[in-house]
Amino acid sequence: xxxxxxxxxxxxxxxxxxxxxxxxxxxxxxxxxxxxxxxxxxxxxxxxxxxxxxxxxxxxxxxxxxxxxxxxxxxxxxxxxxxxxxxxxxxxxxxxxxxxxxxxxxxxxxxxxxxxxxxxxxxxxxxxxxxxxxxxxxxxxxxxxxxxxxxxxxxxxxxxxxxxxxxxxxxxxxxxxxxxxxxxx
Numbered sequence: 001x002x003x004x005x006x007x008x009x010x011x012x013x014x015x016x017x018x019x020x021x022x023x024x025x026x027x028x029x030x031x032x033x034x035x036x037x038x039x040x041x042x043x044x045x046x047x048x049x050x051x052x053x054x055x056x057x058x059x060x061x062x063x064x065x066x067x068x069x070x071x072x073x074x075x076x077x078x079x080x081x082x083x084x085x086x087x088x089x090x091x092x093x094x095x096x097x098x099x100x101x102x103x104x105x106x107x108x109x110x111x112x113x114x115x116x117x118x119x120x121x122x123x124x125x126x127x128x129x130x131x132x133x134x135x136x137x138x139x140x141x142x143x144x145x146x147x148x149x150x151x152x153x154x155x156x157x158x159x160x161x162x163x164x165x166x167x168x169x170x171x172x173x174x175x176x177x178x179x180x181x182x183x184x185x
Contacts, residue, residue, distance in 0.1 A: 010054055014047045059101035071122035072130055072156045075099045080181035082110055095181055106134050113140030149179055157183040
């Protein structure tokens with residue numbers, strides 16, 4: 001389940017909630033066209049507030065995961081290593097993940113260059129496994145390049161997977177390698 005699926009899930013939840021609220025209200029108080037418009041405005045405003053609360057807070061609550069099918073909360077500071085598949089040299093890295101229910105942003109600072117996220121998402125694969133995927137742009141003293149990283153979310157404290165770039169630094173051609181990170185407590 002990716003971002004689009006999460007948006008659909010929120011919209012379904014809010015629409016059902018809104019319709020139930022309006023049905024109950026009009027069942028109890030009767031129908032009046034002006035009243036329908038006034039109450040609908042209130043319900044829509046309240047719904048936007050609910051979406052905001054879900055996006056920022058409620059998705060993190062473990063008891064509500066069955067409603068929202070929330071991705072793992074991997075917000076925070078991480079450290080680990082990146083190993084290039086050609087030269088096999090490990091490089092230390094630090095990573096910061098900023099996450100809400102609908103968005104994720106990752107920055108990586110590594111010995112060979114720093115990167116910023118273009119687009120990222122946490123996606124559920126095969127109904128059980130969560131993957132963190134993002135495309136990024138990096139720069140270092142030699143040049144600029146872009147790439148993609150795909151990590152298995154082993155748990156909320158461990159990420160592991162691979163990265164791929166279009167880098168041609170030192171004439172080595174495109175690069176790829178292993179990416180491992182642990183959350184800093």
